[in-house]
Amino acid sequence: VADAGAAATSTAVIPVALPSTTASLEASKVSAWFGQRKVLDRVDLEIPAGKVTALIGPSGCGKSTFLRILNRMHELVPGASLAGEVLLDGVDIYDPERRLTDARKAIGMVFQKPNPFPAMSIYDNVLAGLKLTGTKVGRTEKDALVEESLTRAGLWLEVRDRLKQPGSALSGGQQQRLCIARSLAVRPRVLLMDEPCSALDPTSTRVVEETIQHIASDVTIVIVTHNMQQAHRVSDQCAFFLAAHGTPGVIVEHGPTASIFESPQDQRTHDYVNGRF
Numbered sequence: 559v560a561d562a563g564a565a566a567t568s569t570a571v572i573p574v575a576l577p578s579t580t581a582s583l584e585a586s587k588v589s590a591w592f593g594q595r596k597v598l599d600r601v602d603l604e605i606p607a608g609k610v611t612a613l614i615g616p617s618g619c620g621k622s623t624f625l626r627i628l629n630r631m632h633e634l635v636p637g638a639s640l641a642g643e644v645l646l647d648g649v650d651i652y653d654p655e656r657r658l659t660d661a662r663k664a665i666g667m668v669f670q671k672p673n674p675f676p677a678m679s680i681y682d683n684v685l686a687g688l689k690l691t692g693t694k695v696g697r698t699e700k701d702a703l704v705e706e707s708l709t710r711a712g713l714w715l716e717v718r719d720r721l722k723q724p725g726s727a728l729s730g731g732q733q734q735r736l737c738i739a740r741s742l743a744v745r746p747r748v749l750l751m752d753e754p755c756s757a758l759d760p761t762s763t764r765v766v767e768e769t770i771q772h773i774a775s776d777v778t779i780v781i782v783t784h785n786m787q788q789a790h791r792v793s794d795q796c797a798f799f800l801a802a803h804g805t806p807g808v809i810v811e812h813g814p815t816a817s818i819f820e821s822p823q824d825q826r827t828h829d830y831v832n833g834r835f
């Protein structure tokens with residue numbers, strides 16, 4: 559009886575718990591090709607749950623390709639092929655027994671250019687990913703999910719009074735946070751972000767960074783960025799990709815962000831993070 563009483567009391571004060579939990583990703587010996595051309599060579603990377611991992615490196619070294627392999631988007635590119643393994647909490651996402659939508663639901667993606675559906679309302683934009691991943695949500699749960707997702711993305715207070723307006727009515731930075739909310743509505747366990755601030759001004763960039771830091775406690779984040787200050791500010795660990803002289807991309811060095819910036823082991827990492835590339 560005492561236990562039941564304690565449980566009832568604590569239930570009353572517990573905030574709404576998200577049903578999702580963060581997950582780890584583990585890439586092993588991932589290679590990628592476009593036609594005959596190999597662009598990634600046996601990349602290994604452990605992405606711990608509940609942390610922010612930054613992928614850094616010059617253009618063309620395979621960062622976006624690697625990101626797309628992490629949620630099975632690479633296989634949709636005509637002529638693309640891959641080898642290796644990607645485990646989500648220890649389970650192979652490429653297992654033929656597993657449905658593509660399972661990986662998509664668990665692993666969301668945000669792109670460089672904010673891409674809300676411009677004519678669709680802000681409200682419907684948030685829910686759009688649910689349709690694409692075949693997730694069913696009851697009519698009454700929709701309002702709560704829209705508020706939850708926009709709150710997590712740091713956009714709720716700015717748009718709560720104009721949810722019927724089209725996505726195109728928002729600024730670039732707000733559109734990017736709307737895209738983050740659209741991903742979060744599916745309650746992913748991992749969120750992949752490919753240069754999410756490259757199209758934004760410095761102020762919007764900071765706001766999106768704050769959003770990243772805010773959601774990092776309940777979604778594992780992998781972010782590609784060319785902005786070294788940003789990598790330094792938001793990430794727990796960094797992986798430095800390089801494709802030297804037309805050879806396929808590899809990870810030269812990875813480790814805790816502080817080590818990569820303050821005591822890199824490889825001269826090329828040192829040169830890159832100090833802007834000498």
Ligand code: ADP
Pocket residue numbers: 592597615616617618619620621622623624635
């Ligand atoms: P990054 O994101 O690091 O700039 P990418 O993953 O976009 O690098 O590209 C890695 C390499 O693969 C580059 O040489 C690029 O030209 C090539 N590549 C990317 N996408 C395609 C594609 N759809 N078809 C053919 N080659 C591609």
Ligand code: MG
Pocket residue numbers: 621622623752
């Ligand atoms: Mg890229």
